[in-house]
Amino acid sequence: MQPFTTLTSRTVVLPDANIDTDRIIPARFLTTTTRAGLGEHLFADWRYDEHRVARPDFALNRPDAAGCAILVAGANFGCGSSREHAPWALLDYGLRAVISTELADIFRSNALKNGLLPVVVDERTSAWLMAHPGAEITLDVAATTLTLPSGAAVRFPLERFAQHCLLEGVDELGFLLARGAEIEAYERRA
Amino acid sequence: MARAPQTLFDKVWQRHEVAAESAATPAVLYIDLHLVHEVTSPQAFAVLRERGLPVRRPERTLATMDHSTPTQTAQVFGGAPIAIDSAARQVAQLERNCADFGVELLALRHAQRGIVHVIGPELGLSQPGQTIVCGDSHTSTHGALGALAFGIGTTEVGHVLATQCLLQRKPRTLAVEVHGALARGVTAKDLILAAIVQLGVDGGTGHVIEYRGDTIRALDMEERMTVCNMSIEAGARAGMIAPDETTYAYLAGRPRAPQGAAWERALAAWRTLPSEPGARFDREVHLDAARVEPMVTYGTNPGMAIPIGGEIPHRQGDAAFARALAYMGLSPGSPIKDQPVNVVFVGSCTNGRLSDLRSAAQLLRGKRIAAGLRMLVVPGSQQVKHAAEAEGLDRVFRDAGAEWRESGCSMCLGMNGDVVARGEYSLSTSNRNFEGRQGAGARTLLASPLTAAASALRGRVTDPRELM
Numbered sequence: 001m002q003p004f005t006t007l008t009s010r011t012v013v014l015p016d017a018n019i020d021t022d023r024i025i026p027a028r029f030l031t032t033t034t035r036a037g038l039g040e041h042l043f044a045d046w047r048y049d050e051h052r053v054a055r056p057d058f059a060l061n062r063p064d065a066a067g068c069a070i071l072v073a074g075a076n077f078g079c080g081s082s083r084e085h086a087p088w089a090l091l092d093y094g095l096r097a098v099i100s101t102e103l104a105d106i107f108r109s110n111a112l113k114n115g116l117l118p119v120v121v122d123e124r125t126s127a128w129l130m131a132h133p134g135a136e137i138t139l140d141v142a143a144t145t146l147t148l149p150s151g152a153a154v155r156f157p158l159e160r161f162a163q164h165c166l167l168e169g170v171d172e173l174g175f176l177l178a179r180g181a182e183i184e185a186y187e188r189r190a
Numbered sequence: 191m192a193r194a195p196q197t198l199f200d201k202v203w204q205r206h207e208v209a210a211e212s213a214a215t216p217a218v219l220y221i222d223l224h225l226v227h228e229v230t231s232p233q234a235f236a237v238l239r240e241r242g243l244p245v246r247r248p249e250r251t252l253a254t255m256d257h258s259t260p261t262q263t264a265q266v267f268g269g270a271p272i273a274i275d276s277a278a279r280q281v282a283q284l285e286r287n288c289a290d291f292g293v294e295l296l297a298l299r300h301a302q303r304g305i306v307h308v309i310g311p312e313l314g315l316s317q318p319g320q321t322i323v324c325g326d327s328h329t330s331t332h333g334a335l336g337a338l339a340f341g342i343g344t345t346e347v348g349h350v351l352a353t354q355c356l357l358q359r360k361p362r363t364l365a366v367e368v369h370g371a372l373a374r375g376v377t378a379k380d381l382i383l384a385a386i387v388q389l390g391v392d393g394g395t396g397h398v399i400e401y402r403g404d405t406i407r408a409l410d411m412e413e414r415m416t417v418c419n420m421s422i423e424a425g426a427r428a429g430m431i432a433p434d435e436t437t438y439a440y441l442a443g444r445p446r447a448p449q450g451a452a453w454e455r456a457l458a459a460w461r462t463l464p465s466e467p468g469a470r471f472d473r474e475v476h477l478d479a480a481r482v483e484p485m486v487t488y489g490t491n492p493g494m495a496i497p498i499g500g501e502i503p504h505r506q507g508d509a510a511f512a513r514a515l516a517y518m519g520l521s522p523g524s525p526i527k528d529q530p531v532n533v534v535f536v537g538s539c540t541n542g543r544l545s546d547l548r549s550a551a552q553l554l555r556g557k558r559i560a561a562g563l564r565m566l567v568v569p570g571s572q573q574v575k576h577a578a579e580a581e582g583l584d585r586v587f588r589d590a591g592a593e594w595r596e597s598g599c600s601m602c603l604g605m606n607g608d609v610v611a612r613g614e615y616s617l618s619t620s621n622r623n624f625e626g627r628q629g630a631g632a633r634t635l636l637a638s639p640l641t642a643a644a645s646a647l648r649g650r651v652t653d654p655r656e657l658m
Contacts, residue, residue: 016510018391018491022624027605031258031276033232033283035344045626050612074510076392079425079491080624082327083230084343105361105395105427106327110343159359161215172345173237176353179209179218183246183355186208186220 001115003169006140007096009069012059013133019073020080021107025089027081038085039092060093064134069096072129076100078107087111097139099146101126112162113172119146119156141166195466198432199363199398202338202463206321208355216357222320223337224350225306226253226293228284229605230325234348235287245291247354252315253288254296255281256305257326258606261568261595266298273607291351304571304597307331307539311415312573314444318433318460323350328539328621329428330421334414335441336433336463338398341422362472364397364426368405370480375655377549378413379541379619379638381405382420383485383495385477391493394426397472400465401431405479411440412545419540420621423492432464486526486651487623487636490514494623498641498653501525517625518633519613527651529635532614534565534592534646535628536639538602541619542570544577546639550619551583553643553657554590560649565592566608568600592646604629617645 029041047058054061071090077100078086087110090098097117111118117139121129125146129135138147141163145153164170196204203219211217224247231253238245245251258277264270272278281298288295296303302313307328310316318336323329325347332339342356349356366385372378386393399421401414409417414431421429431437438457441447448456483497494514496502504522505511515521520529536542536550547569559565567587569575575597578584584594601608602620604627610616612631619642623634637645640654647657 016513018510020491020622020624022603022622022627026626026630027257027603028630030229030605031274031280033280034236035233045630050630076395076425079391080327080422080622082325082329082341082343084233084325084345087343102392102395104392104425106341106343110345113343113345159216160213161357172357173241173349173352176218176349176355176357177243179353179355182208182218183220183353187354190205190220 001169001171004115004117004141004166006138007069007117008136008138010067010134010136011070011072011129012065012068013072013130014059015074015130017074018076018079021078021083021086022080024078024086025083030083030085035088037092038089039094042089042093059133069094070099070137070139071095071097072099072126074100075102077103079104082106084110084114087114087116091116099126099129112165115166117141117166121146121154121156125154195469197363197465197469197471198336198400198430198463199338200469202319202321203360205319211360216359219321219356219358221323221350221354221356222250223310223315223322224251225310225322225324225329226251226347227257227306227324227326228255228280229257230344231287231347232280232283233344234351235291237348238291238351243352245293245351248292248294250354251293251351252296253284253293254303254306254309255284255298257599257603259298259598260607261598261600263596266596277606301572304573305539305542305599307419308542308570308574311335311411312444312571314441314447317441317447317456318437319463323356327422328419330426331415331419331539333418333421333428333430334411335437336430336460338428338430340427361427362397364394364399365471365474366399366401366477367474368401368403368477368479370405370478371408372405372479372482375640375658376482376484377638377640378409378416380482380485381479382417383487383492383636384482386420386424386492387495388477389424389475391423391491392425394421394424397426399424399426399429400471401429406431407434410545411436412543415543416540420492423621433460484638484641484653484655486641488518488520488526490517490623490625492621492623492636495636496526498527498651527653529651530615530649531617531635531645531651532563533610533616534559534563534642535601535616535618535620536642537566537568537570537600538620539570540621541639542568542574544574546619547574547578547583550639550643551586553640553647553654555586557590557647559591559646563646563649565646566595566601567592568595569597571597601628603627604632610634617642617651
């Protein structure tokens with residue numbers, strides 16, 4: 001995993017609450033055995049019409065969304081299935097952070113394991129971001145701050161271990177493998 | 191000083207801590223049973239290959255195939271190729287991964303294959319007090335046996351394959367207390383839909399639910415599985431029910447349950463699991479089961495459900511709500527009852543067990559489904575299929591005009607060839623009515639097997655109590 005220190009980008013906004021993982025990537029695109037290329041199918045049924053033509057009114061299809069690496073979404077983003085294809089698709093598309101007032105548990109866990117920064121903010125910050133699509137903001141993992149164009153910074157929660165993994169680009173598997181002796185001891189006493 | 195009374199969850203969690211959590215690190219949690227399927231595992235096995243790692247505990251790992259597999263007999267047993275090439279490759283990849291890593295696989299033509307959440311309990315593999323994970327959010331189903339069971343992503347599938355452990359922060363606990371008797375025609379599916387409406391689709395986020403109370407105690411095991419299955423639809427990763435005599439009677443004699451002296455030892459351990467009197471939950475919610483009616487969803491998440499006699503609510507100024515109704519082609523203030531449906535699907539890890547099929551068959555016996563309606567009945571496992579056939583349920587469904595298929599996830603998620611066409615209405619016993627869940631543009635109404643059967647007969651949403 002690449003270290004994640006700071007990110008400055010304009011935002012793209014999807015204001016709906018409860019954007020589920022079937023919306024993020026429909027199940028018919030999950031018959032794959034790799035994680036590459038899923039960005040093409042991100043939000044497929046929302047982004048394209050039934051003839052696979054891009055819908056011009058969808059936020060990601062607007063010209064000013066090009067190059068935006070931060071997605072601002074309504075509450076409970078990523079609810080539904082455990083498919084890690086959701087963060088894989090978001091990352092492959094070019095997004096590196098998702099901001100919401102609430103993120104679904106499994107999605108949040110999957111995002112962190114792939115270096116997609118999950119940012120939970122208060123209602124007021126969310127409302128401001130929703131009202132200002134395209135605003136350029138900065139996310140700082142070490143400081144756990146989101147800095148608005150005004151220069152005002154708001155904190156976001158990030159537990160220490162997740163922060164460490166993001167900053168150092170550590171993957172959890174290495175951490176678990178290093179606990180082999182403890183795992184063996186547990187297996188002996190269980 | 192006496193130890194504080196513990197919940198079922200506290201006990202299972204504590205007994206599986208390889209290392210407790212600290213401010214700096216999550217807990218290292220040991221996993222007793224890892225269920226693997228074809229869709230969320232290939233990239234995890236690829237990581238093991240890249241790093242030269244073996245599967246640490248193959249005997250704690252069981253693989254099957256269910257999500258992308260076809261349900262048409264010709265493609266399963268008839269020698270016809272799997273129609274979707276990418277699905278065929280996924281199936282072949284799982285076969286190779288299991289062979290290479292020494293993992294037991296209940297493959298496509300195996301008599302014990304089925305939906306992973308149906309076969310775990312059915313084989314007696316899923317047991318009280320265990321930690322159970324699978325790369326699937328409906329792993330919460332196994333909590334019906336008193337296990338801590340939750341869905342994980344593919345990276346975590348790799349962690350469990352390689353180390354038999356996960357790094358986890360301890361979730362909070364939520365007691366859902368249900369009292370009163372369910373009325374005639376009201377099922378466990380209606381109960382859990384009513385609970386999700388009350389909790390909200392994110393009401394359980396960050397929590398493990400324990401379903402409690404006399405209503406829950408009176409449910410049989412398959413009903414309990416339906417309830418725990420949909421915990422994730424309220425945002426909770428896991429739902430649990432304390433084991434009791436119903437649980438033990440269900441498990442006794444199942445092929446992979448402990449036998450003989452081992453059974454007696456297991457039973458003694460299981461009896462120590464239930465939450466102790468006075469145990470504290472972080473939150474509690476109460477539900478009056480006697481007031482629950484048959485429920486139907488009208489929107490695009492499982493929290494958008496109403497009693498079958500009710501009207502679709504108004505939510506002025508809620509753009510997402512308006513968009514959901516536009517997708518569904520439904521209007522605020524209109525009844526859901528009598529809404530025409532094109533497709534009825536009975537199956538899935540929520541309602542694909544033998545009792546669900548019996549429940550649907552009871553209304554269909556000797557009758558025909560509405561002209562022009564398509565009905566698909568898909569058993570949750572091959573064992574469910576054979577048991578249903580042994581009592582003639584397949585004939586009831588076929589004679590009524592329904593299609594009878596091989597087991598699998600089928601139309602629940604539209605990735606295996608079984609799909610609902612754009613714009614069509616599907617009355618489905620599955621768990622998610624998300625946009626596009628059953629196929630691009632498909633409109634899903636979730637309900638119980640009884641409501642599904644009643645609606646199939648009339649071709650429109652029908653209160654099963656009118657036909658009972």
